[in-house]
Amino acid sequence: MADQAIQIGELSRRTGCNIETIRYYERIGLMPAPPRRGRYRSYGGDDVGRLGFVRRARELGFTLDEVRALLALAAGGQASCAEVRDLAASHLQDVRARIADLKRMERVLAGSVRACEAGQDPGCPLIHALYAA
Amino acid sequence: MADQAIQIGELSRRTGCNIETIRYYERIGLMPAPPRRGRYRSYGGDDVGRLGFVRRARELGFTLDEVRALLALAAGGQASCAEVRDLAASHLQDVRARIADLKRMERVLAGSVRACEAGQDPGCPLIHALYAA
DNA sequence: CTTGAGTCTGTAGTCGCTACAGATGGCATC
DNA sequence: GATGCCATCTGTAGCGACTACAGACTCAAG
Incomplete structure (x- = not known):
């Protein structure tokens, strides 16, 4: 259900993330390049989730490199909780x-x-x- | 007495301000272009004072534009104290x-x-x- | 005469966006 | 079918406040 295809404007509205910023995140590899419907980027529910994650991490002051690391750890399952904690603790400092x-x-x-x-x-x-x- | 001519390296040492940063400040007009002794910039006591002012203002978090304004106000005499206070109060916010x-x-x-x-x-x-x- | 430190200019990189310009796409309206 | 209009596209350049080179020069000491 969360997987109806949406355009970049709708993704922007749902996450509160600027359109230009979304494209920027794609350019630097923080967000994957989505499939296209014609020339237009076509996003799904996963993208809303991932971009929301990025936004919330940024709101906590993590740098984009740290966000990248967090995303990798998030994909890695629960074994990585200690690493996440270390990253957060060092950022907290x-x-x-x-x-x-x-x-x-x-x-x-x-x-x-x-x-x-x-x-x-x-x-x-x-x-x-x-x-x- | 504070007016013996010094080179950029010595100015850097006395103010704690990076050499590259000093040249950058000159480029953007925050520090005046000093006279040259040969090809080398030759600074005097005024420059040490002004650059120290800039450094301390930066340490208080003023932007370079604010520092520019503060420098102008500092040259303006005591009539400007109210303006300085307003600038500082707004920066404090x-x-x-x-x-x-x-x-x-x-x-x-x-x-x-x-x-x-x-x-x-x-x-x-x-x-x-x-x-x- | 050579060596080394200091200085010079100019340019490009950093971070995390943001702001264009100018070209398409797709839909509704006249 | 032409027109308008919004959304989207790519590519590039700008912000602030530096920082980091490359490659040339100057100058004093040994």
Whole structure:
């Protein structure tokens, strides 16, 4: 039932993935080249599933290479759960590092904005802070 | 005193900014084209200051366009403090939004990794979560 | 005189899309 | 059957912020 053939526009609508992006994923081999009905790409239920997978993985911040790896592992059955976990754990570390970076920025920015608002500095506190480390 | 002429390598060492990046900044007009001593770029103390400013602003996550604006405002004297504050405040909002995004990812990833570790799912919980939204 | 380090220009690659231009395809309407 | 219009097609170039070469040169020391 999920296998009626759909065109790229419908696939885009169902997955929330941009048409140009779908074609891009095909070009880089992340999505398989589908059969054609005439000149038009013809997708089935599997494609909706796979592209949804890709989208959700991207929303979790995985890179396209990581998504590729996840797709391969997903095809590999349950033996690969440990590998999936390792990939996710290492990505989680990345995410946490980025959060830490951003929080550092946030602290400094918030402090500077407050100082600007206080306005008792002769010049601008943020400009001042940027000029001398 | 800060005005002895230095070469690009020394400027790079003093600011922690990659040589290629310095030339890139010159190309896009973020740093002025310095005079040459022979064929080599010859920098002075002002350049060390300006490039340091750029670096620190970048470390706070400002885009190059924002840095350009900040540099212009910095040259404009103290009247511009309110504009600087607005720029910083709006950037701060961006940073906070990105933190929120990353925290969402973190929560989901951490949950999945835990579920993988628990290992009572027949398949892999993360793969499972990615396949069906 | 040679060697090595530093610098030069110019171009192309990275990531993950996004935005065209210009050509077809297929369906509904007049 | 001509017209309009949307969807789709291919191919290429652009974004931001660098980074990585290749291949030429400059300069000081040994």
